[in-house]
Amino acid sequence: MILEIINHEYQYEAEKLTRIFYPNEKINVVFEKTGNSIEPVLTTLLKDNNIKVEFKDCNNNILFSKTQSIKADSDKELITVTLIYEALTRITGYTPKWGMLTGIRPSKLLRSLKENNSAEEGKRIFKERYFVDEEKTNLADSVASAEEKVISLSRPESFSLYVSIPFCPTRCSYCSFVSHAMTEELIEKLMPEYVEYLVKEIEYTGKIAKDLNLRLESVYYGGGTPTTLSENQLETVIGAIENSFDLSTVREYTIEAGRPDTVTAEKLRVMKRGGVSRISINPQTFSDEILKKVGRRHTAKQAEDAFLLARETGFDNINMDLIAGLPDDTFEGFTATIQKAIGFSPENITVHTLALKRSSNMGEGGKVAVEKSRLAGNMLDYAFNSLKDNGYYPYYMYRQSKSLGNLENTGYCKQNRECLYNIFMMEECHSVFAVGAGAVTRLKAPYSSLIDRIFNYKYPYEYINGFDTLLERKKSIYNFYEKDRVGEHNVKYE
Numbered sequence: 001m002i003l004e005i006i007n008h009e010y011q012y013e014a015e016k017l018t019r020i021f022y023p024n025e026k027i028n029v030v031f032e033k034t035g036n037s038i039e040p041v042l043t044t045l046l047k048d049n050n051i052k053v054e055f056k057d058c059n060n061n062i063l064f065s066k067t068q069s070i071k072a073d074s075d076k077e078l079i080t081v082t083l084i085y086e087a088l089t090r091i092t093g094y095t096p097k098w099g100m101l102t103g104i105r106p107s108k109l110l111r112s113l114k115e116n117n118s119a120e121e122g123k124r125i126f127k128e129r130y131f132v133d134e135e136k137t138n139l140a141d142s143v144a145s146a147e148e149k150v151i152s153l154s155r156p157e158s159f160s161l162y163v164s165i166p167f168c169p170t171r172c173s174y175c176s177f178v179s180h181a182m183t184e185e186l187i188e189k190l191m192p193e194y195v196e197y198l199v200k201e202i203e204y205t206g207k208i209a210k211d212l213n214l215r216l217e218s219v220y221y222g223g224g225t226p227t228t229l230s231e232n233q234l235e236t237v238i239g240a241i242e243n244s245f246d247l248s249t250v251r252e253y254t255i256e257a258g259r260p261d262t263v264t265a266e267k268l269r270v271m272k273r274g275g276v277s278r279i280s281i282n283p284q285t286f287s288d289e290i291l292k293k294v295g296r297r298h299t300a301k302q303a304e305d306a307f308l309l310a311r312e313t314g315f316d317n318i319n320m321d322l323i324a325g326l327p328d329d330t331f332e333g334f335t336a337t338i339q340k341a342i343g344f345s346p347e348n349i350t351v352h353t354l355a356l357k358r359s360s361n362m363g364e365g366g367k368v369a370v371e372k373s374r375l376a377g378n379m380l381d382y383a384f385n386s387l388k389d390n391g392y393y394p395y396y397m398y399r400q401s402k403s404l405g406n407l408e409n410t411g412y413c414k415q416n417r418e419c420l421y422n423i424f425m426m427e428e429c430h431s432v433f434a435v436g437a438g439a440v441t442r443l444k445a446p447y448s449s450l451i452d453r454i455f456n457y458k459y460p461y462e463y464i465n466g467f468d469t470l471l472e473r474k475k476s477i478y479n480f481y482e483k484d485r486v487g488e489h490n491v492k493y494e
């Protein structure tokens, strides 16, 4: 379809909103009138303080046309997107549950609306101005409250540590991460070498943190699947962290053991001995057919066994990841998965919405229609209600571009079992020092709004070959903190 942006600057917002209704269509953005076209055309035009939005189908029939005058400059954007939203809901017959919100953190918007108004008024604006439905408003509200509690734990000198292990047993067809499926060569050559360099980077980063007198709040290993490391490699990495950082202040230490086929009793023991307090075992679905279809080389039973083994080893804080909208999954299938997960009583259940990314390899070519979005939406509503009925509440939420229906990923937890790292990272409460291939260090200045990022090389070979350059880049962490120290606030945190 063609999206005409004429005389205004809201291309980004208009395109993102249109994408919610046409997730798989190529949207051609143009900046002047196209005349008659064989494609549908959505025109957005600003002229003489009026915004006009018009929709023509491929036969050039005008299906929607509305003009609204603008009284204040500050209303321009809101009026433009509101008219686009009105046009597209009318044309497609689809009403997104998040209304016209396109941002990745709805709870952050709600928090600021509540801060700038009364709590009730903030909620009302959130719902009515952006057309968010009742359930999603309540979800965002619950998340906003849980986030506030965790955000308050972060201090100016706090930081968290992220460790990237970008390897997996096989590649899931929906995967959008940079992760490498295990091959003989990878196991024999690349992984040992990767661990060697990772340890060096851990040591280097630990020194920076000590020099800056920072306080480590949480540690998180992701990827990939960190438990693709052998028992010895896992022990080496855990040991390097123990030797390089002061772990006495750590509130939470998570390792993702996502693929159950990588979990062994010995690895669990190594993690437990190393002070790991939280792990994630991810069934995604309890349907063997669907697991096979999406290329996960494990069964539902393996996920169950891995969970029970982790309990036996003494893990009392376990997350399970599930996905709504997997290919061939039905509403009934998804409800069975939720019920089964609840039956295991994990401390966290994270419900993702399937997102189709360019780098994923979904066989059917991502033919995601409004119907699939509706189904995923119903699945999420079911998850929200049944998890609530079973003592879980949502504490963390974000949206990914290209997820079905522009729907969300939500972390649910039992009382006081929020994953701290998820909130620290998502809300940019403090710096996250990241190590490993593909890792991104996110710097947040303690006393100012200064934010910066340091990117590590994406792929393991690049990471190893460019290691010295990478360490050089990391030196800039000192400068970043120094700048904040001598900045306008001029406050010392030693």
Ligand code: SF4
Residues within 6 Å of the ligand: 167, 168, 170, 171, 172, 174, 175, 176, 177, 179, 223, 224, 225, 258, 259
């Ligand atoms: S387990 Fe996760 S990181 Fe690994 S391939 Fe599957 S989706 Fe990607």
